[in-house]
Amino acid sequence: MNWYIKLTLVSFAICLITYTYHLIKIISRGKPKDFSESIGNVGSAVLYSFTRGMSPKKKESAYLHIPTYTAGMIYHLGTFLSIALFFLILIEVNFNLKINIVLSVLLFVSGFCGIGILIKRILKKELKALSNPDDYISNLLVTGFQLITAIHLLFYTPVYFIIVSIFLLYLPVGKLKHSIYFFAARYHLGFFYGRRGVWPPQNKV
Amino acid sequence: MTVLTKTNIDKGLAILKNTQDSKLITNLNSCVHCGLCGESCIYYLTYKDPRYLPAQKVDLITSIYKRYCTFIGKNIPFLTNAKDLDEKNLKEMVDLFFGACTMCGRCNLHCSIGVDIAYLVRTGRMMLAEMGYIPDTIQSTVDASINTGNNMGITKEEFIDTLNWLEDDLKDEVNDEKARIPVDEKDKNILYTLNPREPKFFPLSISAMAKIFYAAKESWTISTSMYDITNYGYFTGNKEEASIIVKRLFDEMKNLNAKELILAECGHGSRAFRWEGPNYLKNKYDFKTITSVELIADYIKTGRIKVDKEKLKQRITLHDPCNLVRNGGIVNEQRYIINQIAKDFVEMTPHGIDNLCCGGGGGQLAMSEYNERRMAIGERKADQIKNTSAQIVITPCHNCVDQLIQINSYYKLNVQIKTLAEIVADAIILE
Numbered sequence: 001m002n003w004y005i006k007l008t009l010v011s012f013a014i015c016l017i018t019y020t021y022h023l024i025k026i027i028s029r030g031k032p033k034d035f036s037e038s039i040g041n042v043g044s045a046v047l048y049s050f051t052r053g054m055s056p057k058k059k060e061s062a063y064l065h066i067p068t069y070t071a072g073m074i075y076h077l078g079t080f081l082s083i084a085l086f087f088l089i090l091i092e093v094n095f096n097l098k099i100n101i102v103l104s105v106l107l108f109v110s111g112f113c114g115i116g117i118l119i120k121r122i123l124k125k126e127l128k129a130l131s132n133p134d135d136y137i138s139n140l141l142v143t144g145f146q147l148i149t150a151i152h153l154l155f156y157t158p159v160y161f162i163i164v165s166i167f168l169l170y171l172p173v174g175k176l177k178h179s180i181y182f183f184a185a186r187y188h189l190g191f192f193y194g195r196r197g198v199w200p201p202q203n204k205v
Numbered sequence: 206m207t208v209l210t211k212t213n214i215d216k217g218l219a220i221l222k223n224t225q226d227s228k229l230i231t232n233l234n235s236c237v238h239c240g241l242c243g244e245s246c247i248y249y250l251t252y253k254d255p256r257y258l259p260a261q262k263v264d265l266i267t268s269i270y271k272r273y274c275t276f277i278g279k280n281i282p283f284l285t286n287a288k289d290l291d292e293k294n295l296k297e298m299v300d301l302f303f304g305a306c307t308m309c310g311r312c313n314l315h316c317s318i319g320v321d322i323a324y325l326v327r328t329g330r331m332m333l334a335e336m337g338y339i340p341d342t343i344q345s346t347v348d349a350s351i352n353t354g355n356n357m358g359i360t361k362e363e364f365i366d367t368l369n370w371l372e373d374d375l376k377d378e379v380n381d382e383k384a385r386i387p388v389d390e391k392d393k394n395i396l397y398t399l400n401p402r403e404p405k406f407f408p409l410s411i412s413a414m415a416k417i418f419y420a421a422k423e424s425w426t427i428s429t430s431m432y433d434i435t436n437y438g439y440f441t442g443n444k445e446e447a448s449i450i451v452k453r454l455f456d457e458m459k460n461l462n463a464k465e466l467i468l469a470e471c472g473h474g475s476r477a478f479r480w481e482g483p484n485y486l487k488n489k490y491d492f493k494t495i496t497s498v499e500l501i502a503d504y505i506k507t508g509r510i511k512v513d514k515e516k517l518k519q520r521i522t523l524h525d526p527c528n529l530v531r532n533g534g535i536v537n538e539q540r541y542i543i544n545q546i547a548k549d550f551v552e553m554t555p556h557g558i559d560n561l562c563c564g565g566g567g568g569q570l571a572m573s574e575y576n577e578r579r580m581a582i583g584e585r586k587a588d589q590i591k592n593t594s595a596q597i598v599i600t601p602c603h604n605c606v607d608q609l610i611q612i613n614s615y616y617k618l619n620v621q622i623k624t625l626a627e628i629v630a631d632a633i634i635l636e
Binding site: 022025026027029030031032033034035036037039040049053054058059060061062064065068069072124125126127129130131132133134135137173174175177178181182184185186188189192193196197198201202 | 224225226227228230231232234235236237238239240241242243244245255256258260261264276277283284285286313314315316317318319320321324479480481482483484486487488489490494530531532533534536537557558
């Protein structure tokens with residue numbers, strides 16, 4: 001086995017252990033112990049929180065920012081695709097050239113969405129004021145991960161494994177760990193609004 | 206204000222290190238700085254200042270969390286903008302958490318992730334409370350509650366006197382010498398609470414509710430020792446003081462042995478007692494607690510009171526109090542009531558759980574140092590009201606009533622502001 005693949009496997013193991021640590025921290029602390037008398041259905045509200053509550057029609061952060069929202073969605077899909085491909089690459093699954101070209105094009109598009117989001121962060125006054133080095137590093141790593149995956153599909157390169165290793169090591173450290181906390185946040189929001197009968201919206205009277 | 210000491214800092218940080226459940230740690234680790242929350246916040250919409258972005262408020266508390274509670278923040282603070290809990294940041298926390306957020310929670314719904322931003326601001330206020338950095342103005346309201354039993358410092362004699370003349374008025378209005386406002390009576394179905402603004406400034410809202418109880422032939426009472434539903438301890442984030450206020454009402458329920466506690470038209474008070482109260486006391490209530498809005502809707506639905514559907518001919522709109530609606534789940538009851546009375550009811554845009562805060566929430570009305578800001582952010586609500594062309598604005602919350610009265614005057618809206626009980630009482634058909 002090449003050293004760079006070993007490096008990637010070690011990075012992946014560290015990432016997995018750190019992620020497990022975050023997961024255990026969330027699960028062991030559990031949900032809030034609420035003594036108030038619930039008037040709603042927490043289960044339905046949590047489901048709503050992950051489904052219709054996430055609908056772009058329901059969120060100003062989506063429908064008032066369609067270009068950013070669209071770019072963000074494509075960017076995230078590109079990340080999921082890159083992660084899936086990472087596992088396939090690790091187990092040496094190979095596609096034919098046509099499929100590789102299609103996947104690469106998709107990843108280039110999502111990578112450019114990432115670059116667009118980065119440019120917006122640099123240019124917009126309020127976003128720049130809000131940003132810290134972690135925001136820029138996270139974007140560069142994820143974008144780099146997608147673009148290098150796209151390149152690697154067409155031209156095998158050991159650089160891929162080095163970039164993926166850095167990405168995996170950084171994943172549980174900075175804001176990229178929202179990939180795990182996001183689910184807990186949606187759950188808590190559903191729990192809160194569910195107990196109070198706010199979510200899912202209904203016509204009670 | 207307090208001098209910052211190591212002990213003080215530790216007290217503040219203890220709030221951040223809470224391990225009771227995963228809610229705090231989740232919200233402290235979830236914001237991605239997308240900055241898309243701005244349009245959901247009345248402060249940001251008004252001023253367009255990056256400081257007022259909800260995400261900036263989140264960042265203020267998370268940057269301190271990172272500095273003291275994360276490996277990266279402790280060792281490479283610049284990477285995640287981890288900040289020390291120092292005088293400069295405390296000053297910013299006071300200004301943003303107390304002076305630039307009503308904790309309305311609208312940003313929560315629209316956050317791309319689902320961060321409970323209002324909860325984090327409240328956590329920030331709790332830190333400030335622990336460290337002794339609560340603005341004096343709002344603290345004086347809490348002190349009044351703790352020291353006198355109500356936040357207006359109304360004496361018992363003054364309160365009884367007010368109830369006496371209101372009872373005389375009620376007798377005249379319903380033309381029944383037996384009509385009463387029963388005080389301190391035991392074993393009644395209902396113990397009714399009040400916002401002290403009612404006896405102090407809006408006594409007619411007490412007689413309105415008394416008339417509704419009279420028409421419903423309800424068995425009810427008001428306590429003269431503990432009737433105050435407000436709880437500014439909830440706003441300041443001081444759990445101990447908030448608990449004292451909740452406990453007093455809880456004890457009075459026990460003392461008078463009523464079956465149900467009815468929460469007056471007060472958004473934050475309802476929330477503080479119904480939803481936060483059991484958690485302050487770490488105990489489930491063994492009595493029913495509902496809002497007067499739910500009670501009135503039930504009276505109409507079950508036919509216990511009859512209302513004149515032709516009574517209100519003017520155009521009416523409704524302001525949804527954030528704590529009652531978005532944070533309390535009372536969305537449809539007030540609409541049901543209004544539709545039983547008003548012929549021309551127009552909703553604001555947006556409304557319901559997506560409503561815009563009037564600007565009076567989060568204790569803003571008690572903090573005169575932020576009056577200018579409060580009036581500025583009220584412009585959004587003024588525009589909403591104008592766009593409905595309504596002549597009457599109804600809101601089931603006395604804090605909102607106060608803010609809307611001031612907005613009405615400031616922005617020359619020329620509308621009437623009324624509580625739900627007032628319009629129902631006007632429309633009641635006595636048999």
